[in-house]
Amino acid sequence: MGRFLNSFDTIIVLVLFFPCFNAQLSPTFYDTTCPNAVTTIRTSIRQAISRERRMAASLIRLHFHDCFVQGCDASILLDDTANFQGEKTAFPNVRSARGYEVIDAAKSAVEGICPGVVSCADILTLAARDASVAVGGPSWNVRLGRRDSTTASFSRANSDLPAPFHDLNVINALFENKNLNERDMVALSGAHTLGQSQCQNFRTRIYSNGTDIDAGFASTRRRQCPQNGGDENLAPLDLVTPNSFDNNYYKNLMQRKGLLHSDQVLFNGGSADSIVFEYSRNQQTFYSDFANAMVKMSEIELLLGQNGIIRRVCGAVN
Structure with missing residues (x-):
């Protein structure tokens, strides 16, 4: 053989090695090494949500914020070190992302039965699925086998995540960068039904007196969000059923009652309008598309095989 493989040899190499890469991710990944892992995680997540129903939304969001920054590698869970600044203090996460202690508790429970086997990245992925189910949302099969990163990216957390003030074209571009299309984006945005x-994320919108917001809705929201101060005052993204996973989010958008600018741009005379209309009419279609999009998102830029590590504690590198 010469220095280079010919085309036939290249095809053989791809056939031999590509299936092995895929085989590292499987719903049954822990069946032998930690057969009770999935059940143990589910129990821990359900207990956390039973204590605070809002936690379901927080866990789904935590998974999303992890996957959009250097892939689904649990990098969002890492605390700052002398070598890098973590993602927890990036603008989209600081004083906003929450649920870290829930993932830590699930990890501790799994470590108690199978030390050093189950990754924090897989726990975070399962937690998002279990959170959806716990509040009446869809379920989906989670392929397992992710490994954890040894570093995080403060800069990518600030650049790669959608912001509450982004327009539709910017949001679409950020999702396309992760190989997620507009339908995936609109479906995943439906997590804002929780x-x-x-x-501070919606003040400009509710005081804008714009044509894209219902006047009564804006007036109601101003009660808990003054023009000055109260930046961290909270308001439900869905006034109707804020703790149930349903399709009211899309119905709200059609009534110009999206809380965030980045919500309402999904139904404002643009390319996403027809998808919003479809989901508002058919909850099962939304559920199906949301589940499919969550699977796609959960497999962004994974660390597999010998790449990455299995962290013993989710907030620190071993």
Whole structure:
């Protein structure tokens, strides 16, 4: 053989090695090494949400914020070190991202039965699925086998995550950078049928007197969000059913009652309008698309095989 493989040899190499890469990610990944892992994690997550129902939204969001920054590698869980600044203090996460202690508790429970086997990245991925189910949302099969990163990226957390003030074209571009299309984006945005947002994220919108916001809705929101001060005052993203996973989010958008600018741009005369309309009429279609999009998102830029590590504690490198 010469210095270079010919095309036939290249095809053989791809056939031999590509299936092995895929085989490292499987719903049954821990069946032999830690058969009770998935059940143990589910129990821990359900207990946390039973104590505070809002935690379901926080865990889904935590997973999203992890995957959009150097992939689904649990980098968002790492605390700052002398070698790098973590993602927890980046603008989209500081005083906003929450649920770290819930993931830590699930990790501790799994470490108690199978030390050093289950990654924090897999726990975070399972937690998002279990959180959805706990509040009446869809379920989906989670392929497991992710490994944890040894570093985090403060800069990418600030640049790669959508912001509450972004327009539709910017949001679409950020999702396209992660190989997620507009339908995926609109479906994943439906997670805003749960949870709350801080006043500083929607103040400009509710005081804008714009044509894209219902006047009564804006007036109601101003009660908890003054023009000055109260930046961290909370308001539910969905006034109707803030703790249940349903399709009211899309119905709200059609009534110009999206809390965030980045919500309402999904239904404002643009390319996403038809998808919002479809989801508002058919909750099952939304559920199906949300589940599919969560699977796609959960497999962004994974560390597999010998790449990455299994952290013993989610907030620190071993």
